[in-house]
Amino acid sequence: MTAPFLLTYAARRAAQAGLALALLAAPAAGRAGALPPGHPAAGAAPAQPAALPPLPPDRTLPLPARRPDAARLRELRGQREFRYVEAAAETGFWDNFWARIWRWLDGLRGTRTGRVAWNWVFYLALAGILGFAVLKLLQVDLARAFGRAPRRAGLPYDLLSEDIHAVDFPARLAEAEAAGNLRLAARLGYLEVLKHLSDGGRLDWQPDKTNRAYLAELPAGALREAFRECTRQFEYVWYGELPLSAALYQQVRRAQRGVAAASTATAVPA
Structure with missing residues (x-):
């Protein structure tokens, strides 16, 4: 076998080896960059584990009834902190009477006529108080003005107007x-x-x-x-x-x- 023949044979084997490497690298690159996510060729996502069904309650054994101690209950009932019901306050005759009066006044002031009457009563009372204050400042004898007049003496002159x-x-x-x-x-x-x-x-x-x-x-x-x-x-x-x-x-x-x-x-x- 001559030298040129050996060189030609080596070059041919090198070319075949390079072509084989190129063919092997091309599918891997296409799978990594060219295929979109979700494509069948790109590979499927890992599967999630399925949820387990709940266990049924155990009804084979009956639950025992727990009853509190009777002595402890009586002790708790006797404590004031555990009495949640307030006793109704007792009202007498006068309390009920004034309660009815105030309810009647509230109802009266709820009407137009009642409001007008209430305003008149308020203004008259205010005028009476102011009048009384003015008479006291002027030193008017209120006992003589509003009290009982003294009995007449039966004398032929009036001492109230006499000098x-x-x-x-x-x-x-x-x-x-x-x-x-x-x-x-x-x-x-x-x-x-x-x-x-x-x-x-x-x-x-x-x-x-x-x-x-x-x-x-x-x-x-x-x-x-x-x-x-x-x-x-x-x-x-x-x-x-x-x-x-x-x-x-x-x-x-x-x-x-x-x-x-x-x-x-x-x-x-x-």
Whole structure:
């Protein structure tokens, strides 16, 4: 065998080996890059394991009934923390009465007529309170304005409109005492005290002034305290209609004379 023949034979075997390698590499490259996912040739995803069915309950053995201890139950029932039912509150007659009144008022205010009436009642009450406050500020004698009027004395003049400076008090006092009208005599004596203090410049007498206004005009001292006691006794007798015995009348007259004595003993302030 010659050398050229050997060279030709070796080249032919090398070419066949290269072709065989190229044919083996081509299917692997096509499977890796050319085929899309999911293609039958690309290979299937690994299969998930199937879920096992649940086991049936065991009914062969019966479950024993558990009962709590009776003594323990009685102990728990006796504890206040385990009492969940509140006792109904007992209501009396007046509670039920006022509850009905408030329900009726709530129902009344729910209507148009009721709201109008309620507004009128509110405004009238407010006006009454304001009027009372104004009368108190003006020092109006509410006992005389709204109370019972004192009984008439049967004398031929009206002391409410008479000027105390024009009344003959000694003669009128003697007349009332002779008639047994001791309440009127006590009133005449009190008016005589007012006249004495007015004449002495202790106070400014006016027919529409109240006894408290006269008391406020006097300075602190013995005269003011004597006049306070005299005024208290007079108001009990006249406005309170306190029945007077002869002994009580003499006590009232002593208090009235005490005011005159204190007025004389006290100098008039400059």
